[in-house]
Amino acid sequence: MGRLAVAAAVAAWAIPIAALVDSIVPEPYMDEIFHVPQAQQYCRGDFLTWDPMITTPPGLYYVSLVYVASLFPGAWMIRLAETFDALCSTAVLRSTNVIMAMVCAVLFHDLLLCIRPGIGTRKATIYAILVALYPVHWFFTFVYYTDVASLATVLAMYLSCLKKRFWVSAMFGAFSILFRQTNVIWMIFVAANGAISYTQDIYLKDNVSHESSESAHQSNKVVPGKGSKITAQGLRRRRTNSPMRKKGAVSESTKLYNSLAEEVWDISLKLWNSKCEVLIAFAPFAIVMVAFIAFIIWNGGIVLGAKEAHVVSPHFAQFLYFGLVSAAALLPWHFTPSRALDLVRWFGKSKTCSSLAVSMALGLSIIAVHFFSIAHPYLLADNRHYTFYIWRKVIQVNWVMKYILIPLYVYSWFSIINILGKSQTRVWVLSFILSVALVLVPAPLVEFRYYTIPFIILVLHSPIIGTGKLLSLGFLYVIADLFTMVMFLFRPFHWEHEPGTQRFMW
Template identity: 35%
Template sequence: MVSSQINKIQPVPYLDEIYHVPQAQEYCRGNFSYWDNRITTLPGLYLISVGVITPLSSWLSKNLCETHHLRLTNVVLSLSNFVLYVWLIKKIHQDSGKHGTWKGIASALNVALFPPLFFFSFLYYTDVAASFLVFLMYGLHMYGKNALAAVAGIAAVVVRQTSIVWVILVAVGCFDLSLQKLLLTAKDRKFHILSSWHQVQVVLKKFFNLAPAPQKIQLVGKLILELFPYILVGLIFAAFVVINNGLVVGDRDAHQATIHVPQLFYLFALVTLFAAPHWISLVLPFSKACLKNWYVILVAVGLVGLIVRYNTLVHPYLLADNRHYTFYIWKRVFEYQPWGRYVIIPLYLFGSFATYRTMSTSKSFIFALAFIVCCFVALVPQRLLEIRYFFIPFLFVRLHIRPRSWMALFFEFSMYIAINAATIYLFITRPFYWADSPLTQRFMW
């Protein structure tokens, strides 16, 4: 219903769709040599659409390669994401019994309704396809299918180059699980050493205590064999970067790498806001940790304050484009009231605390640390404050939040439905116009 209504009021490509839709249509015509240099990502999304639409067009004797049906690629993938999340949550949390299963399904539904990504399900952008392939890769890895996971990883990179960061994260997860299987006993796992620095100490001790040397060589050989599919993906990606002379395919002037550390803070704030129903219970542990380690918190607040003061960067696109919500957040919070960017430092600290605690509790210390590093690598080089950059990091955190409380799931569902209804309502019913353009403009994430 939502897809139909959006296509009714906005039948022509909107915003970045003006690049994606014509490119996909050229591929539908069989013109694979054409490329629009304003497009920054690889052609994975177009290949997925063409692979489905071309046979259907031939079968129905009708050209289906137009805006509406191209957008349906993401609608179908969005529905597929829900099924994928059910599969993942079941494996991550290992819940058994009737209540655990139904809470997992309800949690997966909420994740599928995550407002910013849900909104882009109805437009022809790369985000839904990239998210689907990244978490398909993660799921295949979790179920021990690392060769297939690496294939999904290549597909994710072909949709969006930055997906290579999440391939690396999954490779670290594979490495971590392999070490646990080869070195840690059931007794080690029983005492919850995986969620602390103690894990590294135990692993290193057991590795160096291996004797004779051939056992160490054998262990390293097994690890390389387990990681080989991901190593192969890394080599292919490295070759692409060398041949392409960089990561970005087109529009390089507007997408130059920089150092913008506050991007990581924005991620922690976003995750906290959207995971709030589940993280209310962490406020007390966070407060106790602050009181116990007040001197560390003071140093952290001072360091974050200095980073915010001297490393907050503003992309010209953010200031010029009043169609995006980030434009208004920046104007009302960060620019209109300069002190506003400092007031929310506690939110950044709480978000980092809750993120690390969630990831280390459900996975391990090594995986949690790798996740933070991967978020840093994926976000900090970006100058532009763009909600879409945070989708995959948020989904990783949210999928690892154990669905314990029906009340939290209900509040989360209600919050997501309300936000989705508001954003779609604004997009459909509140068009506006720029003085120098006859085109209809609409509010969006």
């Protein structure tokens, strides 16, 4: 019932708005001028022609082909190439992402129930609908970009891995790379944490089976005295089935460690002791990784086209931007008096270490902002992105503003780490931080849509909040969505050429 309600809720607003977008903006918009013609080439059966401005693999176009063929099976079966090409209109291609948005919401619902089984179907449904309204994800539901389908495959990969369907998970991981190459980082993140969980389960099963064998051995011993055999067996049985013993066995596999180094050492030891089982179970991910490395060698880099505009750069400020944007998008979690007090108490547990950590974070952030803050030509030239205005009107409004924002960056990241640390191990939190850095730091262009996948993972692992706070956040999302759509639909653009750049003006 929860899945159906989520899918119906997303469809209820996505389908009418998609129709409105297509009626007002019927022609390809922004990067659609590259994606739509390329998909139409595929619809004509031309799989060899490639637009050199497209940087991502053709996963979206293959999905659109399957989708259009399912809508118009007759045209596909009789292979009327010209007719089928006409069916791949901008509106039909855009509707691919409407379907993908429904899939994303359902997958998020199932993931939340898997990660937090006590949340309940009703709360999981509200969460899934809220995520579908997340403004960045919501906007790209109605244009022909790769982001929504990319998110769907990553969520499917994550869910399959949590359910220990590793071959299926690796298959979705391979599909996700066909939408966006950086998804290989999320595949490694999912596989690594899946392997750790897998070894913990092996360790727990071994302990339980060992204790069971000891119990069986002890129960067969005869205790001297009248009726002692029965008494000993009954006593052993009660001890074996005791909830305290079960609790102890579980806590042994998820025990608290005194330090990150201790946790890493324990996990490494368990992985080494279970290396054969882990290698066999996670071989599918290794196959995908080998294929991806072969692609990079063959292609001469990670991006397909426009390589000069997507050169890997040390954009450490991008990592800071993600922290603030994600914390602001989760306002009830991060920017409340109770959250600030919680952080103060957290720092108060070890004042020396906390002072050192804060000092290091501030120092590294200053270095990142001063030396590794990149203004990509696309960011400066195209005023159809929010980042264009944020960069010019906020970050670059004067020379000191970018430094004033540093405490907010640091606060946001400490809040994120503290929240994740309440439900996840230190190694999991560290792997998440490293994954975010590996995905975002090499990207020279500031794009909020690059933040969507780590943002969704962050929501999945953040504490559950009350329905009232969820509804208030949903209301803010709806306001932001409506504002974005009004700006998109009713403010026409025209071209204005300037020396050395190309700007879109309205």
